[in-house]
Amino acid sequence: MTKLLITMGDACGIGPETVAKLFRGDAARGCVVLGDVGVMRRAARLTGGLLPVAEVERVADDSGLPPRCLPVLQAQGLPGDLLDAPLGRVDARAGAAAARCIEQAVSLVRAGDAAGIVTAPIHKEALAAAGIGFPGHTEMLQALAAAPGRPAPPVRMMLANGELRTVLVTIHVSLRRAIEGVTFDAVLETIRIAHAAAARWGQPAPRIAVAGLNPHAGEGGLFGDEELRVIAPAVAAARAEGIAASGPYAPDTVFMRARHAPPAHPGEFDIVIAMTxxxxxxxxxxxxxxxxVNVTLGLPFVRTSPDHGTAFDIAGSGRADASSLAAAVHMARRLAAGDGVSGGWSPR
Incomplete structure (x- = not known):
């Protein structure tokens, strides 16, 4: 069984509750939670109790635990009063704790203690309140993945479900900055990263559709010229490298064309590159x-996460749905095993 680390996410959000719910079923087999034992015991109580939570000293120590037991590797350096941070609120203590869990998870997976990381949701305002200089998981993981003395590797965010896979050129920046970030180099690099990732998951020649930035993909320059100046030349350069890229296509219709819902609607494309x-x-x-499922492409290790945030409005209610987290675990397990997502679109 492939060993995976699950970071608990923001202690004030639904992350710990979704993790607790996950361990009530079979989807969590081979997983160890990196977080705070007290927070996870609270999450177990909030989601119905009767779920033993065991502190382990190493990732491998979960092997002797009984079934449906939640193993927690206590993260180091967490705020001592983390449980005092109110549920459903932005709190610097929760932001600091979430960051520490991510940092230690990367260290463990790079040391070979686990095959991949599944991250529960964090809150960007809580990170900022804690003085963490990253707007989200993707940027933090990119920095942590850098080898000593080397620049951080280029990474991209992919969101996938059973019908669509989308890879982004720009992510957590303002729309104005995102438009400025749509450059020839950025678009071409995104296409290359998506192509290389697909090869690793068993799809060596993915059909990559590149969406435009402007309405109707610029309508020949009438609504903006980024397609003519930047995106189309990047697509042409990718094709010259042997990549099956095409576009730019109108962003309001390309996803309908790519949606894979057989037998009535097989998708025309395997991946869509979106500008923003x-x-x-x-x-x-x-x-x-x-x-x-959110997958970070370009990292030297597997990382996935659920497709939702901290949901402060329902934190503490026990109503959080663990389905997306289960899909993220399943996807991480397949990617770590080299099985990927070829031969079937669903991440489950």
């Missing part, structure tokens, strides 16, 4: 966040 965060993620999330 919302262009790419709204179509995937509309199909159902409970099945969506």
């Amino acid at each position: 965060h919302d262009h790419g993620l709204i179509p995937v999330k509309y199909l159902g966040v409970e099945q969506g």
